[in-house]
Amino acid sequence: MHHLDLAAAVQQVTDYTLAHPYERDVWEKSPAITGILMWDQPEAVEKARAWVDRAVQVQSSRGFLGYDERIELATGHAAVFTPTASLSSALAFNVLAYYERDGGDHLLQAARRQAEALLAGPRTKNGGISVRKEGPELWIDFIYMMCPFLARLGRIDNQPALVDEALKQIAVYVRHLVDPELHLARHAWRETPNSYLQSTFWCRGNGWLTCCLVDTIEQIGTDHAGAGELKAPGRKVFDAIAAHQDRCGFFHNILDDDYAKFEASGTLMFAYSAAKAVNQGWLDAAYIEKAERALRIVAGSIEPARAVPGRQAPPGVPGVPFATTLYGQGFFIQAAAQLRHHLG
Numbered sequence: 001m002h003h004l005d006l007a008a009a010v011q012q013v014t015d016y017t018l019a020h021p022y023e024r025d026v027w028e029k030s031p032a033i034t035g036i037l038m039w040d041q042p043e044a045v046e047k048a049r050a051w052v053d054r055a056v057q058v059q060s061s062r063g064f065l066g067y068d069e070r071i072e073l074a075t076g077h078a079a080v081f082t083p084t085a086s087l088s089s090a091l092a093f094n095v096l097a098y099y100e101r102d103g104g105d106h107l108l109q110a111a112r113r114q115a116e117a118l119l120a121g122p123r124t125k126n127g128g129i130s131v132r133k134e135g136p137e138l139w140i141d142f143i144y145m146m147c148p149f150l151a152r153l154g155r156i157d158n159q160p161a162l163v164d165e166a167l168k169q170i171a172v173y174v175r176h177l178v179d180p181e182l183h184l185a186r187h188a189w190r191e192t193p194n195s196y197l198q199s200t201f202w203c204r205g206n207g208w209l210t211c212c213l214v215d216t217i218e219q220i221g222t223d224h225a226g227a228g229e230l231k232a233p234g235r236k237v238f239d240a241i242a243a244h245q246d247r248c249g250f251f252h253n254i255l256d257d258d259y260a261k262f263e264a265s266g267t268l269m270f271a272y273s274a275a276k277a278v279n280q281g282w283l284d285a286a287y288i289e290k291a292e293r294a295l296r297i298v299a300g301s302i303e304p305a306r307a308v309p310g311r312q313a314p315p316g317v318p319g320v321p322f323a324t325t326l327y328g329q330g331f332f333i334q335a336a337a338q339l340r341h342h343l344g
């Protein structure tokens with residue numbers, strides 16, 4: 001197995017990430033900020049703080065962090081995306097991270113405003129928070145954006161109701177989007193008419209699910225009663241995803257399509273979440289080898305410009321172009337942080 005200088009690779013990916021901020025983004029930079037905080041290199045942490053401060057500065061009157069704008073999509077299952085507060089909640093997780101690190105009541109107040117907007121948004125009949133105003137719709141990506149944030153704020157503010165809401169959202173999304181026999185998540189479901197806008201077993205979509213599980217468990221604690229409700233289905237999802245790992249370490253963009261392209265961001269999300277679940281003590285230690293193979297194969301693709309290529313751009317459906325993205329950079333750093341002690 002080839003030698004991997006993990007610290008050097010992380011530095012390369014971090015340098016590229018910080019040099020390519022996307023001013024009007026309201027979610028892609030969140031996994032990058034999270035990764036930078038996990039690796040905890042002081043200069044990078046301070047630079048990423050500027051992204052968080054900017055998101056708070058432009059928080060809209062409706063409570064949305066960052067830029068509150070309708071999105072037009074050239075490809076995918078939605079031509080127009082009018083966001084609810086579910087999208088910008090991803091940044092609220094980072095706002096709270098800096099609040100816990102550095103203090104600042106304005107950060108906590110900004111997170112509370114975001115939570116109020118999120119909880120007041122449109123829902124499905126069984127209480128799932130809709131991802132866009134054109135719904136009600138549930139997309140698997142959004143439990144990652146909403147639930148760890150709600151759980152974190154519930155812990156900080158000592159509000160068990162917010163933790164309960166995070167767990168409820170996971171349960172509702174899993175009910176509608178995770179196949180009960182195959183234990184893999186589909187991408188997007190619409191309530192009326194009852195249908196899937198996009199029903200493939202999307203690699204990154206399943207990554208959003210597993211990352212949500214480990215990050216929510218981190219916030220509520222592994223001994224919390226709700227953590228057990230996440231671990232049991234989580235093990236089944238990890239087993240189902242792992243069965244589709246290619247011998248080289250990559251996963252295909254559509255997990256069960258051997259002719260689909262290898263996709264880096266979903267591969268990194270598996271590496272991060274599987275390693276974290278092992279580190280949390282609820283996933284078999286054999287998964288570390290699978291996570292290491294995933295991280296190593298992606299690390300080998302780092303370009304001279306320090307970007308990690310091979311990530312499918314939003315909205316992630318078949319036919320969407322591949323590119324370099326902030327969330328892909330971020331999950332490289334997150335995976336490295338979880339595996340650094342295993343890799344020596």
